[in-house]
Amino acid sequence: MSRLLSLYPRSWRDRYELEFRALIDQRPPSLANRFDVVRGALDAHLHPQVRRGADRAPEPSRPEADLRVARRLGLGAIAGAAVWVVAFAVASVGPIRYDGDGAYRDGSSALLLLILAAGLLTAGLVGQFILLPATARLARLGAGAAIPFLILWALAPWLWWFGLLVLLGLLALAVGGRLSGIWPTRYTLTVVLACAAVVAVVAFGFATLEGDRLAGAELLGYAGAALVPAWLGVGATLIQRPG
Amino acid sequence: MNHALGELGRFAEPAVYILVSLADGPKHGYAIMTDVEAFSGSPMGPGTLYGALARLERRGLIEALEPDDRRRPYRLTALGVTTLQAQLDQLRGFVRTGLTRLEGNPR
Secondary structure, rough: OOHOOOOOOHHHHHHHHHHHHHHHOOOOOHHHHHHHHHHHHHHHHHHHOOOOOOOOOOOOOHHHHHHHHHHHHHHHHHHHHHHHHHHHHHHHHHOOOEEEEEEEEOOOOHHHEEEEEEEEHHHHHHHHHHHHHOHHHHHHEEEEEEEOOOOHHHOOOOOOOHHHHHHHHHHHHHHHHHHHHOOOOHHHHHHHHHHHHHHHHHHHHHHOHHHHHHHHHHHHHHHHHOOOHHHHHHHHHHHOOOO | OOOOHOOOOHHHHHHHHHHHHHOOOEOOOHHHHHHHHOOOOOOOHHHHHHHHHHHHOOOOEEOOOOOEOOOOOOOEOOHHHHHHHHHHHHHHHHHHHHHHHHOOOOO
């Protein structure tokens, strides 16, 4: 009978399953009753009478203090976006050096700035954890995945696939945030378009540069700059929360 | 069948049975099921029972009370009483008409 009950929609089960099971326990169902249950489940899907989440405890509203903290972390993310731009700018004017493979741009002078930016942006992603309810699983998964890869990417910016994983995390955060109704559509679109721009820049680099490390470093700078709107989106969603 | 119950489709008749069952006080699902079976002579499956309960509850004709262990009793609302009254009045007129005509039938 449990398997038959699982045919009912989630909202129906949230509301009626307990008492329905009590009824079934008192009178084990006949074959005809089992058929009746299947028919009832079909009806519950076709003509839902229970609003989704109607009998669930409402999501507790965020304490004021949490929202204040989230807003500050959002400001941190905005500041992180600014430092991020400066870090890539500093890296792009670093000295040209030579090794066995030829010329390359030494951006090591920007490393501390990049780590600082990653720290501030991580604060913004942590703020998303405070902001997002537990039910926003995709968004929380995205924010959680982006944090470690962002830190790794800041430590080794030439390992572009760390950046790719950060992008995937940001996409999951933005799309999941929209699906759960927390993120406004405009910020989700901002993040999606920024990630698409980064992917386009990197794909262009792979297609055209053919091992030119100087041009590659320049392109990496453009890719980093293209990501700035996404970081601003992460910060803005935290700042604009009510309270 | 009045308008409020007529729109319930195949659940209209079970809905009237449930309203009648609750007319003498709150009952939980199993009690309604056995009561309906006793006074109507026909069993009501659990899927049909809860399909009708959900519709009646949504339309404000019955309301759920605090659960007693896992069992949740239901009772008629004021709207449910009025609707049942109108339904039974309509049926009474229908029965009276039928009986009058039968009595006047010379056969």
